[in-house]
Amino acid sequence: MVKEIKSSAIIEQQAVVISPSGEMEEEPLSLEYRVGSGDVLAISIPGITGLSFVKGEKKLLQRFRVSRTGKINLPVVGFTKVAGHTIDEIEERLCETFSPYIRKPAVSIEVIEFKSQTLYLLGKFNQPGVYYLERPISLVQCIAMGAGLQDSANLRGARLIRKNKIVPVDIYNLLHNNDARQNIHLMGDDIIYLPGSERQNVFIFGAVKKEGPISMINGRLSLIQALSVVGIGGESGTYDSQHFRIIRSHSPTRGELMVVDLGKIMSGNALPLSLQDGDIIYVPRSGIGNWNQALKEILPTLQTFSARLQPFVQLKYLMEED
Template sequence: MTQQAPFFKADVIQKWKQHDWARSSQPYNVWYAIQRCIAGLSLLLLSPLFLVLFVAVKLNSRGPFIYKQSRPGFKGKTFTAYKIRTMSVGADKDLSRARQVSKDDPMVTGIGKILRDLKIDELPQLFNVLKGEMALVGPRPIAKSLQEELEGKIPGFTRRLNVLPGLTSLGQVCIFDNAGAEHVVDDWSTRFEAELDYLHKHSWRYDIAIIGLTCLFIFKKVARKVPKYVKPLALCIIFVFLAACSERLATRPFNEADTAYEKDIRAYGDRIDPALVEIEPVAIDVEASEFEDQVYRVGSGDALSINVFGEEGLDDLLVQVDGDGFIQLPFLENVNVAGRSLKEIQTVLKAGFAKQFRNPWVVVNMASHKSRPVYLLGQFNNPGVIYLDGPTNLMQAVSLGRGLSEAAYLRGARLWRDGDIAAVDLKALLMEGKAEHNITLRAGDTLVVPSARDNKAFVMGAVVRAGAVPFSNEPMTLLKALTQVGGPVKSAALMSQVRIIRTHSAIEGQLILVNADHILKGKVPDLELMPDDIVYVPDNWIEGWNQFVRAIAPTIQLAGGALQPFIQVKFLKGD
């Protein structure tokens, strides 16, 4: 269980709501009490300002002075957050504004632009602090829809609900202006890194430092409007104080975090854009050949020839094994032969007929083998069904299919067994002579050899139309493939983190990380794709290959079984 600081505990919050401060002597609880006093005093001192703003808002547009919105707070419990209304009535009907409100939004009122820019519209949340629903410092409360969206795109984002939301935060003062709607996830990823730092290092001293930075932040906002000759001195002072933000938000691992903290939020570490291509080769062990009984065992569908010499009507019988493994014979009726050799069946029949005849001479032979099918699909010269009449390996199966056509694409050949891909490389067997791949086949195996004319790559993720991209006589490149699926979604695609799974065979391949931004900017050549490549354009930072596989799991059917061996390596077995 994660060890939490005292002020995280629910009983402390309950004491806070009941105003029962005499029962607790913990310093942070006292600091919460002081915050509530500060909030109450600030509301009194700011009442003249609120009166002026009330008049300004009312004169500027119709509607209430205070805007109310339900937001997730401590442990996800919703509360009503208060703000000075900065938009025209009805603006919140457009749910996209809960995600991001642009500076040029026509629904933002004239006075609202000033209030939003200076963050003055948040001052009524001092009343939330007074009520015990918020603190002066903590993660900023956001709309429920945005919280849920970011929880799905930023690992560990729910952790910010482990403390009371705040009127200000480190991320609030270290990011001067909000990013555009297309960069909301990146913007909040940076803010969340600062929030994580706060969650780990919180203290009343840290809170006071952030409150001081907030005052400087507002002063810097106001400084934009002061005469030019005053700005250099003011900006130099502010730069010194705000320099701390660069260290807080540096793209470095949180090495000082305790064990529990690292376990919960280990995804947040280095976020340096990769080089053009980073390649990690992967492989899995070859399918082991199983012992195969040299004696053929009869099964359902097989046909048997039975002769009881010297007995009229029994000297030339042709019977078929039914679905339950039985044959029907005169005098004996149903005889179970499934799983038995011809010699064993002969012994059983001789014992049975001995009750009717003296010393019967019984001979049993195979008329046809039909119980152990193997399916040959694709580019065989004679595709179809073959039936095993004894131990049969891959090379023998190819021979029974009369070899492969010129269009056979060996790198894509797959042996399907019990609904999964068997770890066998047909190309290595036939072209490189690697005998370890010449495994013994089982009944029900399916050997598929696709055509090189059907080669495709698969593009998923933040693209306009995810799907398969067919190859032609011209080389297929990453940018060409992205173009064929409509291109990346500009507002979401993270082109510096493109992932590619490259399949060399059922057991070997590569995991490739590509900085496609460098390709788009012409800094480096385009990357040539290979058939069966699976390209994924993420819409948020992916911290590992396991997270990537989870992201594409819902659409894994798009690529069929080509991906499955790598799931066995990187997902089922782990990084």
């Protein structure tokens, strides 16, 4: 007699989507560049500033570097704050500042060196490194600035870090599904990190002898294989085989929660379950009810490995209450 094989050991599946944050929806105040500390300005004020030197046959205007306090040291009036303002705004301010000394002052300013708004492109860009923004740019323009992505870039694990926090932006969805909502404008000091797909892991916690990451071989690993590595049952040897919990990340903003019946796989009533990079498997010691109760048990352990987890998990479960 041929035994019927059921297709899946997944007995519960729940999609989870992270909504855009206020930072993601935020647009730049204007498309004009705002001067900051480290920038170098060439300033022409007839009767006040002159030519600093001549290079070949080209006459160069006197240059002023913006200090850490956001000021430049001008003749006659001394230190003047310029950081945070556009060129037009600075020209207007200097016209007012010098009006007591010059009749109808004519001020002309140009940014010679853009050094205040840093953008860090890390990981699997074709040209990773430190860049300086000359104007507000979008995420797609940023990728072009880094000369595109390497073939080994893991977009599902890509992350935008702003002010030491991960921003819920989905680079995978932007590039593969043309989701224009993800094409946000970047800010100075933003970090874009693109991990590689060479090193892939899953994480197993709960009733096992060895909690932590398990390496995937050539991107492949089944649930049974992973459990054989960590030793199921832990010290007591007891666990709930019917309600394994898996948190799966599809992108920084999309994932799913799954409940898996290991007993169905072990008895041959379901096919082996293939794991994916970043999966978090929780082996319960006993019945733990719904997902809210399960997450309450898992979270303390996740905090220990937070830096190594997928951005979806960090955003949804480790940073939501900040």
